[in-house]
Amino acid sequence: MFKILLIEDDETLFHEVKDRLTQWAYDVYGIQDFSKVIQEFTMIKPDLVVIDIQLPKFDGFHWCRMIRSRSNVPILFLSSRDHPTDMVMSMQLGADDFIQKPFHFDVLIAKLQATLRRVYNYNTEPVSLKTWCGATVDYEKNVVANEAGSIELTKNEIYILKLLIEQKNKIVSREELIKSLWDDERFVSDNTLTVNLNRLRKKLDELDLGRFIETKVGQGYMATEEAHAYD
Structure with missing residues (x-):
């Protein structure tokens, strides 16, 4: 079972996404303290991170930068902002994909599955x-x-x-x-x-x-x- 860390402060959206992902047999974790995202990330050791841009304390770009400085775990951004520079910034920071809110759940699951399949199937190949x-x-x-x-x-x-x-x-x-x-x-x-x-x-x-x-x-x-x- 893949572990998904969903860094989202909107509790309604968090529980909706968690419920849907759980139906697909993913193990979903949230953040308890948004000033300690890295500590919780390190403790959970997720296989994939889904992160919102607008968060308490620091924005998603900050936490993406911090995560990417210590891990190559795949990262998907969620954002209600529609400025194209947000997508460009997320990719420059090392994110794997960007999903615009509001989104259809089928789009989220398709992107999530494609990313996991690409990253972890690819990693199981022999050293080349x-x-x-x-x-x-x-x-x-x-x-x-x-x-x-x-x-x-x-x-x-x-x-x-x-x-x-x-x-x-x-x-x-x-x-x-x-x-x-x-x-x-x-x-x-x-x-x-x-x-x-x-x-x-x-x-x-x-x-x-x-x-x-x-x-x-x-x-x-x-x-x-x-x-x-x-x-």
């Missing part, structure tokens, strides 16, 4: 190392390393990189990436993929590798071993 552009890519540890150093990627980032590397020198369409990454493109915005790609390349730039992920305007992306300028 890949050499790319002189760097070692460890798909299990989510680490890319070369003589310049090493970087740790989120689950989304390593999955995107894996998809591109496994089809090296071939264009992978945005539609294929979205469908492979989120299982059902109906629940994913095109901007979500753009944010994830940009964040991945920014991290790869630390190892001088970002330039090996090319943007093919109107087509998709391609991993190469011959660098060109990218947008």
Whole structure:
């Protein structure tokens, strides 16, 4: 049974979501003290976190940053705010998805199931190392390393990189990436993929590798071993 930590201060919504998730055999936990979110997160050790943006004490962005500094646990944001910068900010902080309130429960469960399936099924695969552009890519540890150093990627980032590397020198369409990454493109915005790609390349730039992920305007992306300028 997967453990879900639902960081939501609206008690009515919390109990409604908890009841529905419990029907799907998830073990759902809430926060008792919103000034001690990290302590409770550490104690619960959830498999996935669902977090609202507007919370007492500190907002969801703060707690996402704190959680991501110590864990790669998948994080889904909930928000009643409709400003696009909220979604962009959540993705930049390392969240896996963003759900706008009010939401249909089927959308929440679909995104939650897709995230758990992607993260934990993927983690059960044998250790797999890949050499790319002189760097070692460890798909299990989510680490890319070369003589310049090493970087740790989120689950989304390593999955995107894996998809591109496994089809090296071939264009992978945005539609294929979205469908492979989120299982059902109906629940994913095109901007979500753009944010994830940009964040991945920014991290790869630390190892001088970002330039090996090319943007093919109107087509998709391609991993190469011959660098060109990218947008």
